[in-house]
Amino acid sequence: MKDxxxxxxxxxxxxxxxxxxxxxxxxxxxxFMPVGTRASVKGMWQEDLERMNAQIILGNTYHLxxxxxxxxxxxxxxxxxxxxxxxxxxxDSGGFQVFSLSDLNKVTEEGVEFQSHIDGSRHMLSPEKSxxxxxxxxxxxxxxxxxxPKLPATKETLRTSMELTLRWAKRCKDYGLQPHxxxxxxxxxxxxxxxxxxxxxxxxxxxxxGYALGGLSVGEKNEQMVSFLxxxxxxxxxxxxRYLMGVGKPLDILNGIRAGIDxxxxxxxxxxxxxxxxxxxxxxxxxxxxxxxxxxxPPDPSCECPVCTRYSRTYVRHLFNVGEYLAGQLxxxxxxxxxxxxxxxxxxxxxxxxxxxxxxxxxxxxxSDMHK
Amino acid sequence: MKDxxxxxxxxxxxxxxxxxxxxxxxxxxxxFMPVGTRASVKGMWQEDLERMNAQIILGNTYHLxxxxxxxxxxxxxxxxxxxxxxxxxxxDSGGFQVFSLSDLNKVTEEGVEFQSHIDGSRHMLSPEKSxxxxxxxxxxxxxxxxxxPKLPATKETLRTSMELTLRWAKRCKDYGLQPHxxxxxxxxxxxxxxxxxxxxxxxxxxxxxGYALGGLSVGEKNEQMVSFLxxxxxxxxxxxxRYLMGVGKPLDILNGIRAGIDxxxxxxxxxxxxxxxxxxxxxxxxxxxxxxxxxxxPPDPSCECPVCTRYSRTYVRHLFNVGEYLAGQLxxxxxxxxxxxxxxxxxxxxxxxxxxxxxxxxxxxxxSDMHK
Numbered sequence: 001m002k003d004x005x006x007x008x009x010x011x012x013x014x015x016x017x018x019x020x021x022x023x024x025x026x027x028x029x030x031x032f033m034p035v036g037t038r039a040s041v042k043g044m045w046q047e048d049l050e051r052m053n054a055q056i057i058l059g060n061t062y063h064l065x066x067x068x069x070x071x072x073x074x075x076x077x078x079x080x081x082x083x084x085x086x087x088x089x090x091x092d093s094g095g096f097q098v099f100s101l102s103d104l105n106k107v108t109e110e111g112v113e114f115q116s117h118i119d120g121s122r123h124m125l126s127p128e129k130s131x132x133x134x135x136x137x138x139x140x141x142x143x144x145x146x147x148x149p150k151l152p153a154t155k156e157t158l159r160t161s162m163e164l165t166l167r168w169a170k171r172c173k174d175y176g177l178q179p180h181x182x183x184x185x186x187x188x189x190x191x192x193x194x195x196x197x198x199x200x201x202x203x204x205x206x207x208x209x210g211y212a213l214g215g216l217s218v219g220e221k222n223e224q225m226v227s228f229l230x231x232x233x234x235x236x237x238x239x240x241x242r243y244l245m246g247v248g249k250p251l252d253i254l255n256g257i258r259a260g261i262d263x264x265x266x267x268x269x270x271x272x273x274x275x276x277x278x279x280x281x282x283x284x285x286x287x288x289x290x291x292x293x294x295x296x297x298p299p300d301p302s303c304e305c306p307v308c309t310r311y312s313r314t315y316v317r318h319l320f321n322v323g324e325y326l327a328g329q330l331x332x333x334x335x336x337x338x339x340x341x342x343x344x345x346x347x348x349x350x351x352x353x354x355x356x357x358x359x360x361x362x363x364x365x366x367x368s369d370m371h372k
Numbered sequence: 373m374k375d376x377x378x379x380x381x382x383x384x385x386x387x388x389x390x391x392x393x394x395x396x397x398x399x400x401x402x403x404f405m406p407v408g409t410r411a412s413v414k415g416m417w418q419e420d421l422e423r424m425n426a427q428i429i430l431g432n433t434y435h436l437x438x439x440x441x442x443x444x445x446x447x448x449x450x451x452x453x454x455x456x457x458x459x460x461x462x463x464d465s466g467g468f469q470v471f472s473l474s475d476l477n478k479v480t481e482e483g484v485e486f487q488s489h490i491d492g493s494r495h496m497l498s499p500e501k502s503x504x505x506x507x508x509x510x511x512x513x514x515x516x517x518x519x520x521p522k523l524p525a526t527k528e529t530l531r532t533s534m535e536l537t538l539r540w541a542k543r544c545k546d547y548g549l550q551p552h553x554x555x556x557x558x559x560x561x562x563x564x565x566x567x568x569x570x571x572x573x574x575x576x577x578x579x580x581x582g583y584a585l586g587g588l589s590v591g592e593k594n595e596q597m598v599s600f601l602x603x604x605x606x607x608x609x610x611x612x613x614r615y616l617m618g619v620g621k622p623l624d625i626l627n628g629i630r631a632g633i634d635x636x637x638x639x640x641x642x643x644x645x646x647x648x649x650x651x652x653x654x655x656x657x658x659x660x661x662x663x664x665x666x667x668x669x670p671p672d673p674s675c676e677c678p679v680c681t682r683y684s685r686t687y688v689r690h691l692f693n694v695g696e697y698l699a700g701q702l703x704x705x706x707x708x709x710x711x712x713x714x715x716x717x718x719x720x721x722x723x724x725x726x727x728x729x730x731x732x733x734x735x736x737x738x739x740s741d742m743h744k
Contacts (some may be wrong), residue, residue: 039687040696047678068665068690076668076686085683293440296448306419310456314448315411318440324412325697 005182005209006262007240012355014234014260020241022088022140023180027055029262030346032045032253032339033090033138035270037198038063039073039083042270043329044336046085051306052081052337053344056088058265061133062097062125070136078138090265091139093130093172093186096214096246099148107147120170122340127168131175139181143212144172146186151219154372158190162199173206184210184243187236191220192227197235204237212243213261217252225252229259236260248278250342257346264343269335272327276320279335281362282370287317287331288351299311305337377554377581378613378634380543383634384727386606386632389719392613394460394512395552396452399427401613401634402718404625404711405462407642410435411445414642415701416708418457424677424709425716428512430637434469434497438488442508449546450510462637465502465544465558468586468618471520477503479519481536499540503547515543515584518558523591530562532744534571545578556582556615559608563592563600569607583608584615585633588625597624600736601631608632613695622651622714622738626731629718635713646700648692651707653734654742659703660687677709 005348006029020027030311034041034049041049059079064070076082079089091314095112098105102114111126130145145168149161169185175213177183179349188227189195196213203211213232216225235254236242243263244256252262278285280300285292287299292344298308307316307330319327342362347360378401379516382389392399406413406421409432413421421429431451436442451461467484470477474486483498502517517540521533537560549555554560557580561567568585575583585604588597601616605628608614615635616628639652650657652672657664659671670680671688679688679702691699714734721730 038690038694038696040691040698043701044680044695045698046703067694068609068686072666072686076684082684082687082690084684084687107436137740282672294520310418312448312454312456314440315446315456318410318454319412322410322435322439324410325410325415325700326417329415329417329701335628 004239006239008238010353012350012353013258014230015257015346015350015355016260016262017350018241018262020088020262022182024086024088024140025055027088028347030343030350031263032343033058033263033265034336035060035265035267036083037267038067039079041332041336042274042327043332046083048333049085049336052333052340054087054336054340056090057085059089059091059139060097061091061094061130061137061139062101063135064091065094065123065125066118070133074136078136080138087147088140088142089137091134091137091143092245093143093145094125094133095130095143095146096148098125099150107164109167111145120209124139125302127171127174131172131177133169135175135177135181141210141321142177142181142183144169144183144185144208146188146214149188150213151190151215153190155192155195157192158188158192158195162188162195166199169203170206175209182209184208184212184241186212186214188215190215191224193228196232200236208240210241210243212245214245216244217247222252225256226259229256231262233259233261250339251363253339253342253363254346257327257343257350258355258359267369269339270332273331273335276327276331277335278331279338280371281338281365282325282368283366283372285371287313287320287327292317299331299334300338303334303338305334307331307334307337354362376611378611380610380725382724382725384722385630386474386602387629387718387727388632388634388720389722390613390634391728392460392634394554396458396512399460399720402629402715403427403635404715405430405635405637406708407432407637408455409639410439411451413704413708414646415697415704418455420705421446421708424712426704426708426712428462431461431463431509431511432469433463433466433502433509434473436463436509437466437505438490438499441632442505446508446510450508452510461509462513462514463506463509463515465515465517466497466505467502467515467518468520469505470497471522479536481539483517492601498741499543500547500613503544503549507547507549507553510550513582514549514553514555516541516555516580518560518586520587521560521562523562523587525562525729527562527564527567530560530564530567534567535628537743538571538574541575545580554581554626556580556584556613558584558586558617559738560587562587563596565600565604568604572608580612582613582615584617584635586617588616589742591602594624596731597716598627598631601628601633605632607710610676622711625711625714626734629715629722630727630731641711642704645703645707648699648703649707651710652743653710653737655738655744657743659685659692659699664689671703671706672710675706675710677706679706
């Protein structure tokens with residue numbers, strides 16, 4: 001297992017620009033990772049992801065374990081080869097899904113018994129099983145198997161959960177991965193900064209090549225998350241990547257970057273695309289609205305993506321209204337392009353030590369409500 | 373209206389190679405036209421169609437009339453601009469759809485009253501209305517509004533229908549289209565060659581820039597269609613494009629080309645793609661089959677399309693099984709690429725006067741049942 005994969009290159013305030021090195025290529029941070037749950041970013045060819053310069057994508061342990069099965073993917077040469085994606089892949093541990101998607105899950109010291117959301121079949125996911133699956137998938141970045149407690153929860157419940165997550169983290173670390181794989185740990189503890197700090201310190205003692213924040217953006221107020229991130233993130237190890245899991249909206253990501261986070265993933269740009277929402281410089285644009293019916297403008301006139309430079313609002317609205325697949329495909333491409341440009345521009349601003357100006361300008365435009 | 377848009381360049385037996393000239397570019401025949409019913413070839417970006425060298429696509433008058441409406445498309449600059457497709461477009465007349473899709477249609481001398489398949493709203497489609505819609509769409513090739521009688525039908529019924537189609541053809545011709553548009557007429561008459569000949573002669577007297585065969589591949593035996601095409605097609609005007617509407621499977625198209633047909637369209641390669649069927653040199657390949665579960669080969673190892681040069685059977689099968697959009701997208705691209713290559717190769721063989729060899733080789737491979 002690799003120990004040091006991150007180089008910090010520049011800081012602007014707490015915002016960081018760096019590089020993560022993997023065997024499948026370098027990742028320039030801060031970065032957004034498109035979510036390819038079942039070995040596909042919905043509606044995108046791998047060529048599309050390359051065209052938008054996606055540097056790393058996510059795969060999902062829970063979903064790939066159930067279908068087509070990690071052993072099949074292993075026999076086919078691993079996830080990179082299976083889906084023909086040569087750049088870095090991060091896999092989550094399946095923890096979040098067994099708690100949120102499957103029924104009748106039962107947590108024990110050993111792991112989580114659950115019933116498949118597809119056919120009700122019974123399975124056990126444990127630290128060792130999650131590592132076995134992720135090892136077979138061959139992802140570049142592997143996440144530890146953690147408990148995701150139901151929120152809201154008392155501090156006592158969160159502590160109990162954190163202790164379990166720490167014991168599971170140790171078991172994950174003791175499991176041998178492939179030489180090219182890096183295991184990231186996950187800091188839990190809700191919004192209790194003392195719990196989070198204790199969790200982090202004990203994980204740092206175990207020494208992981210990367211640290212993630214889990215259990216955020218799951219119901220707490222946005223200001224609470226921002227406040228927590230601003231206070232907590234700078235205390236995280238400087239020489240390791242920092243990953244804020246499952247977050248979020250464009251401004252959440254900028255807030256994360258400002259606090260010092262390096263990596264993000266979220267289904268929002270892809271899921272909302274399929275509901276007709278373009279994310280643009282001037283805020284979300286809902287293509288279903290009547291006012292776009294005969295609007296010949298590009299979805300986002302300031303955007304240089306292949307969708308905005310070719311197709312019009314009136315056309316995409318028509319496609320969406322009649323249920324053509326192309327609507328979701330075009331909006332998904334644009335939204336991912338938009339996210340990737342946002343973090344790329346943020347990186348450039350950090351390197352020039354002008355992140356605060358970038359942040360303010362982006363915030364002003366994005367909240368202008370031009371498309372409301 | 374243009375009168376002469378076709379140049380015959382070579383013949384091999386009855387098979388023809390030619391060029392159709394339109395304001396949006398030349399079409400080298402024989403050609404297959406991907407179907408973009410609602411201003412989108414399902415799951416394809418217009419860039420995809422360009423990448424596979426589609427020379428002309430179809431739009432559908434009935435569907436575009438209902439949604440988003442031809443007047444809206446007209447105000448947006450016509451169908452080419454609306455959907456951002458600069459190459460030729462052919463629109464059908466809506467006749468086939470009002471007879472097959474909508475409920476409670478009532479045929480009068482004036483036209484067809486029908487109820488929308490979407491919301492049950494009542495409309496009238498007539499020769500003039502069909503021309504009004506297609507004029508607004510601005511397609512390069514416009515089809516006359518014909519009656520499509522329910523089959524099987526008696527000869528008397530077919531004659532009555534043919535007479536109505538002829539009167540409607542005259543009304544379509546008398547309607548003024550845009551200067552760049554060419555109006556093709558449709559020869560009806562079932563499998564009665566005398567009826568078909570009479571219909572053709574009376575249409576030729578009216579002098580159209582192109583002639584289509586309608587009402588084939590709608591239930592008759594395949595050998596009957598082939599036999600009819602071989603006998604009838606050579607009698608069609610030599611100096612005009614010949615279009616076999618809605619046909620068909622790969623071998624149907626080769627049989628059509630052999631009989632002297634120049635243009636084809638069919639939803640089969642796109643619709644079957646969404647059902648998991650790759651059309652390959654060695655016959656159809658159903659990706660759902662268990663035998664492809666761990667098959668690392670390309671869908672069609674002999675194919676040079678971007679799907680077959682990058683993705684595997686095991687991957688596409690997984691995508692199909694879990695319901696990922698990408699499965700349909702990849703198979704659709706391949707199938708259209710396969711059809712376009714088939715007609716391109718046929719054209720090259722005709723120019724070399726080796727069509728018969730090409731036909732036999734294709735037939736032998738395609739019926740080898742390798743993927744059964």
